Amino acid sequence: MFQEVSTRADFPGMELEVRRFWKEQDVFNRSVRQRQGRPAFVFYEGPPTANGLPGIHHVLARAMKDLFPRYKTMRGFYSERKGGWDTHGLPVEIEVEKQLKLNGKQDIERYGVEAFNKLCRESVFKYINEWAEMTEQMGFWVDLEHAYRTYDTSYMESVWWILKQLWDKGLLYEGFKVVPYCPHDMTPLSSHELGLPGGYKDDVEDPSVYVKFALEDEPNTFFLAWTTTPWTLPGNVALAVGLDIPYVRVRQGDEHYILAKARLSILQGDYEVEADVDAKDLLGKRYKPLYEYLVPDKPAFFVVDANFVSTEDGTGIVHTAAAYGVDDLELSLQKGIPVRHVVDLQGRFRPEVEPFAGLFVKKADPKIIDDLTKRGLMYRAETIRHTYPFCWRCGWPLLYYAVTSWFIKTTAVKGQLIRNNNAIDWVPPYIKSGRMGNWLESLVDWSLSRWRYWGTPLPVWKCEKCDDRRCIGSVAELGLTLEADLHRPYIDRVTLPCEKCGGVMRRVPDLIDVWFDSGAMPVAQYHYPFENEDVFKAHFPADFIAEGLDQTRGWFFSLLAEATMLFDQSSYKNVICTNLVLDKQGRKMSKSLKNTVDPIEIMSKFGADATRWYFYASVAVGNEYRFDPSAVQDVVRRFLLILWNTYYFFTNYARLDGFQPGGEPVPVGQRALLDRWLLAELAAVINDVEGALDAYDPNSSARRLEAFVLDLSTWYVRRSRRRFWKSESDADKRSAYQTLYQVMVALSQMLAPFMPFISETIFQNLAARKNGQPDSVHLTDWPVAAPEWSDEELRRQMSAVRRLVATGLAARNAAGIKVRQPLRAVTIADRPLQADLEAILLEELNIKAARYQGQGGDLTLDTEISEELKLEGLARDLVRKIQELRKQSGFAVEDRIRLFYQGDGILAEALERWRDYIATETLAVAVARGGAPDGASTETLKIEGHDLTVSVVRVAAR
Numbered sequence: 001m002f003q004e005v006s007t008r009a010d011f012p013g014m015e016l017e018v019r020r021f022w023k024e025q026d027v028f029n030r031s032v033r034q035r036q037g038r039p040a041f042v043f044y045e046g047p048p049t050a051n052g053l054p055g056i057h058h059v060l061a062r063a064m065k066d067l068f069p070r071y072k073t074m075r076g077f078y079s080e081r082k083g084g085w086d087t088h089g090l091p092v093e094i095e096v097e098k099q100l101k102l103n104g105k106q107d108i109e110r111y112g113v114e115a116f117n118k119l120c121r122e123s124v125f126k127y128i129n130e131w132a133e134m135t136e137q138m139g140f141w142v143d144l145e146h147a148y149r150t151y152d153t154s155y156m157e158s159v160w161w162i163l164k165q166l167w168d169k170g171l172l173y174e175g176f177k178v179v180p181y182c183p184h185d186m187t188p189l190s191s192h193e194l195g196l197p198g199g200y201k202d203d204v205e206d207p208s209v210y211v212k213f214a215l216e217d218e219p220n221t222f223f224l225a226w227t228t229t230p231w232t233l234p235g236n237v238a239l240a241v242g243l244d245i246p247y248v249r250v251r252q253g254d255e256h257y258i259l260a261k262a263r264l265s266i267l268q269g270d271y272e273v274e275a276d277v278d279a280k281d282l283l284g285k286r287y288k289p290l291y292e293y294l295v296p297d298k299p300a301f302f303v304v305d306a307n308f309v310s311t312e313d314g315t316g317i318v319h320t321a322a323a324y325g326v327d328d329l330e331l332s333l334q335k336g337i338p339v340r341h342v343v344d345l346q347g348r349f350r351p352e353v354e355p356f357a358g359l360f361v362k363k364a365d366p367k368i369i370d371d372l373t374k375r376g377l378m379y380r381a382e383t384i385r386h387t388y389p390f391c392w393r394c395g396w397p398l399l400y401y402a403v404t405s406w407f408i409k410t411t412a413v414k415g416q417l418i419r420n421n422n423a424i425d426w427v428p429p430y431i432k433s434g435r436m437g438n439w440l441e442s443l444v445d446w447s448l449s450r451w452r453y454w455g456t457p458l459p460v461w462k463c464e465k466c467d468d469r470r471c472i473g474s475v476a477e478l479g480l481t482l483e484a485d486l487h488r489p490y491i492d493r494v495t496l497p498c499e500k501c502g503g504v505m506r507r508v509p510d511l512i513d514v515w516f517d518s519g520a521m522p523v524a525q526y527h528y529p530f531e532n533e534d535v536f537k538a539h540f541p542a543d544f545i546a547e548g549l550d551q552t553r554g555w556f557f558s559l560l561a562e563a564t565m566l567f568d569q570s571s572y573k574n575v576i577c578t579n580l581v582l583d584k585q586g587r588k589m590s591k592s593l594k595n596t597v598d599p600i601e602i603m604s605k606f607g608a609d610a611t612r613w614y615f616y617a618s619v620a621v622g623n624e625y626r627f628d629p630s631a632v633q634d635v636v637r638r639f640l641l642i643l644w645n646t647y648y649f650f651t652n653y654a655r656l657d658g659f660q661p662g663g664e665p666v667p668v669g670q671r672a673l674l675d676r677w678l679l680a681e682l683a684a685v686i687n688d689v690e691g692a693l694d695a696y697d698p699n700s701s702a703r704r705l706e707a708f709v710l711d712l713s714t715w716y717v718r719r720s721r722r723r724f725w726k727s728e729s730d731a732d733k734r735s736a737y738q739t740l741y742q743v744m745v746a747l748s749q750m751l752a753p754f755m756p757f758i759s760e761t762i763f764q765n766l767a768a769r770k771n772g773q774p775d776s777v778h779l780t781d782w783p784v785a786a787p788e789w790s791d792e793e794l795r796r797q798m799s800a801v802r803r804l805v806a807t808g809l810a811a812r813n814a815a816g817i818k819v820r821q822p823l824r825a826v827t828i829a830d831r832p833l834q835a836d837l838e839a840i841l842l843e844e845l846n847i848k849a850a851r852y853q854g855q856g857g858d859l860t861l862d863t864e865i866s867e868e869l870k871l872e873g874l875a876r877d878l879v880r881k882i883q884e885l886r887k888q889s890g891f892a893v894e895d896r897i898r899l900f901y902q903g904d905g906i907l908a909e910a911l912e913r914w915r916d917y918i919a920t921e922t923l924a925v926a927v928a929r930g931g932a933p934d935g936a937s938t939e940t941l942k943i944e945g946h947d948l949t950v951s952v953v954r955v956a957a958r
Helices: 011-026 027-033 056-074 092-099 103-113 113-122 127-139 153-168 189-196 230-235 261-267 324-333 359-373 412-422 435-441 514-519 533-538 550-554 555-567 598-607 608-617 629-656 674-692 698-723 729-752 755-764 793-814 836-847 867-888 906-913 915-924
Strands: 082-086 142-147 172-182 198-216 221-227 240-243 246-254 257-258 272-277 302-305 317-320 378-389 399-408 425-427 462-464 470-473 495-497 504-507 544-549 574-578 580-583 625-627 823-828 847-852 859-861 898-903 926-931 937-943 946-954
Touching: 011 027, 011 127, 011 272, 011 598, 011 608, 056 127, 056 544, 056 574, 056 674, 092 103, 092 113, 092 859, 103 113, 127 533, 127 598, 153 172, 153 470, 153 514, 153 555, 172 189, 172 324, 172 544, 189 550, 198 230, 198 359, 221 230, 221 317, 230 359, 246 261, 246 574, 257 261, 272 859, 317 324, 359 378, 359 544, 378 435, 412 435, 425 926, 435 550, 435 555, 462 495, 514 555, 544 550, 544 555, 550 555, 550 574, 598 608, 598 629, 608 629, 608 698, 608 755, 629 698, 629 729, 629 755, 674 698, 674 729, 674 793, 698 729, 729 755, 793 836, 793 859, 823 836, 836 847, 836 859, 867 906, 867 915, 867 946, 898 915, 915 926
Parallel strands: 082 142, 221 257, 240 302, 425 574, 544 574, 580 625, 823 847, 898 926
Antiparallel strands: 172 399, 198 221, 198 378, 240 317, 246 257, 246 272, 462 470, 462 504, 495 504, 823 859, 898 946, 937 946
């Protein structure tokens, strides 16, 4: 016997009960174990950092991550779901700095690296309880008991092994390059970190200045050059021109300027073109340095040619500061121009640059502009709004700064990276050749070094005596074990004898990019190659990963790059790339805007199923989510409650009739047309949802299921109600029960990967431990449609009928005739429908007969209403009003009543004329004129200006 179901669904409370059941019965682990020995479906968990609170966007990512392993498990695959935690890097350090009220590296070193890193280790899991609560509350099944942690020695040793492989292949090297550099955190960053949230800011105001460089041998003659970074001008070493660009010399007053002919528009006021100038004639020309601080001891301050010079902006002459631009440094090294720093590692001018000594470069900009203006060397000074890079962690403006640090030669495997990326199935597909493909086409070497404290140390030792280098690939090479802590400062105390000269080798001070840590997880989570070789091979590559769009140049790239360099293949086959979760106005969520959303609060109010469904069904993957709590509430209203009411309808009538699902099934061919249609639709929806999920398309599959539930409720159940209401238990009633039961069980199985809680609740009541079924929907197989269910012709015909119904209802509306008013006939310009389909059409439109004439599918109503039709329409209105009175009186849907009425006129006439119909529809065992007994519910009904007093008395439950 089924348990009674309440009309009032408490989804959050229900979900709590389901979570208790899962925990008590160990359902997650059983679901994995029961598929052991079957083909694997490998999922990689992108490791979050638990030193920050989870946000609503984490529910989005985890909803996607949970959906597909659940689905694939039901399809018979063995899918372990090993969790992971990202435990290193600046996010952790910054939190500890705030906690200790430290400001920068000097403060950290004064505090002590050992003590600082101890606090970093402790803070990593500051919000682990909140993460665990969110994970459990949303039903994300992931193995956190055996989760990998990037700070574990076993994990770090595997990372070292990877770096040793790259070293042996000549892909890990030390170089002097201009890189994005954070002067606050005093560490270089990698170019792919600029693509992370906060990496670039739009509409940033900066100076836009046109500067005059005086030629040494031509009085009052100047090269004009443009820059948006005046702070780089004290570091100028050369000017660059383009050999294919025409230049001119112009006169304004007593001064002469050289610039590109195509850029004359930047000049202010009248001017005279004195001569055309060939770029070749400019090469080697010397000019006076703007500042004579830290002047190089090798030739500088002359004109060179460069292929990056253009006339799209500026003057066609490029100011070159070798240490502060990628192109600048490359050009200077190529031309033999000396490179020197006028700015220190904190982004402040060195003491030798006297006017600006100690000033942060951005604060020095206005002072430099003022100084050059006073000296007559500023042609124009304005401002510009443009996109500028910022540190994605601390928010400081980045500098492009030349440093000696360690790099991975990703450019050497660019072709393989592009090839392997093309082999990945991206969702949405345009990311492959768009955001990811474009990124790979413009690839630069990976800036690996981080000059910080809490992270994986770069395992390179350097001889103090002969400068020989050695890369370590295991703890054993250092005489250590897995019990050792490989973090700073302990690892910095480990020395090695130099095999070349016998000197002492010490580790270089660098840590590695935290993204290299996370990209190593396919290998490092299993401590490969030191152990678990078979386990690693069985779990590489992943069938599926999912994260946000920002991870294209983060985790997605590091996974791809490391696997390509190690194994010449990608480490994942399919990837879902979700877009941003914005607020309802389309703004990014931030504490400053006070528009952040607590995911636990949302799920506690509306339920995890509704929250998950919002992310599956609202937009296609790749589009932005405009999140608002009311949108989740709308999911409850327009989907979950419709599903719940259908479940309620079935269970309560099945309880009343004592329906047992194990009885002899009515053959499909002998079932009513509506039953056969519903089974045909079920077969189609199983196939469609399978196809969409196999293509990693959660949106299409969710919307297909939602449409099916709506059809089930508004078409099948609505049209079948009388079959469940009737007293006699005949084959037709048994067919209706069996059909709806089959559909509800299959529906609970299809919904299980999407909405694991309500699906479990429905399955528990309807099918668990019945007829050989397991105790959880998540231990069942994905439903398989019986061959006899499929009937595409019936689906097509029913679809045609429903279109005709919609057209007919629109025609009624246009004519101002309500549906409860019967009409004599409808004329359809098409071939005749078969009888049972025609009967559905006529009943839906409340029309007595159909005529078929012509073609084209048009529909015409006979709108003439006879007296008999008028009475029948009023009878239908009476039924509706009496049903409302029953509901107001607190009667159950199955309660029988006695009906009394008082009054005369057309409403009384309609009731008497249609007494049997009204009795059947309202479950009235008797209909009588006159006063009602005490205790009856009474109301005077008003219909089209007429009155009739009716009373209802409950007789007994059926």
